[in-house]
Amino acid sequence: MKNKKVIGIRLFGAVCVIMIAICMITQGTIKNEDKKPESAACIISGKTLQDICSSAKRIFDGAAAEKSNVADGRTDKEVWLDIMQTEQESESQRDENLIVKSGGGNNIETEYLNIDNKFYLKIPKNFKQLDYDTIIVKYSGDVPDIVYSNDEININIAISLTENRMRNSQIKEFTKYMENLFEGYTEIVDTNYYTVSNHNVGQIKLTADAIDTRVYNNMIYFSYNDKLVIVAFNCTDKLKDEWSPVGDFIIDSLFFEG
Helix, strand or coil: CHHHHHHHHHHHHHHHHHHHHHHHHHCCCCECCCCECCCCCCCCCCCHHHHHHHHHHHHHHHHHHHCCCCCCCCCHHHHHHHHHHHCCCECCCCCCCCEEECCCCCEEEEEEEEECCCEEEEEECCCEECCHHHHHHHCCCCCCCEEEECCCCCEEEEEEEEEEECCHHHHHHHHHHHHHHHECCEEEEEEEEEEECCEEEEEEEEEEECCCCEEEEEEEEEEECCEEEEEEEEEEHHHHHHHHHHHHHHHHCCECCC
8 A cells, every 4th residue: 555655646746747847838928019928827836736736635635544643653633733732823913014125126015905805915016917818828727716917927926716625734744745746846945834823824935947937936825714725926037036025025925814
């Protein structure tokens, strides 16, 4: 059974590599003169990532189900309760600072937006929410539920409100699982794990190769009503120095009311 599990995880990793390669090959470029979105986005920047997370979640759940007890005799539930009791929690406070400096020193004005009556994020005021038709042109396969972009549509905030079951207590291990999955296929810049108003949040920053550029991604995972939510900021690597501080500001602004 153990060998089958290892083989299954390796096969899944191989499938992910193929999916990423296909996505990179099919990724288009944006023409400034007509400002049309690319025909396909990097797999990590939108809801195609949800496909990876969905498959990873199935393997993750399967592996967890096969573990009946840990070495010290405790059940998985007892382990999770122990983990949760030892985590430091940060209070969710609405930060009214809405101005962030880009890497080049430009002031970017943001505003708090309520995302599907679930949580808040600071979004640059000059970003527009893409309509469904534009989203399906930009992203292949499954698409994010909500996308905010600049005029050129090369800096994006993609939000996926998935139907994948994910308990709050699973986020830490799931983030480690995803980190191990991406390791070797992409350049992982940083990982983090923290809590915001009792919501555990996993964070992965990475840079992935595309056919004619590299794409920087700053993504977080968390559970809302026992469903997986993915928020991803991404831009081309050429814009990373200028926009990654803004991406950090946006991701760090996650706020839950009540």
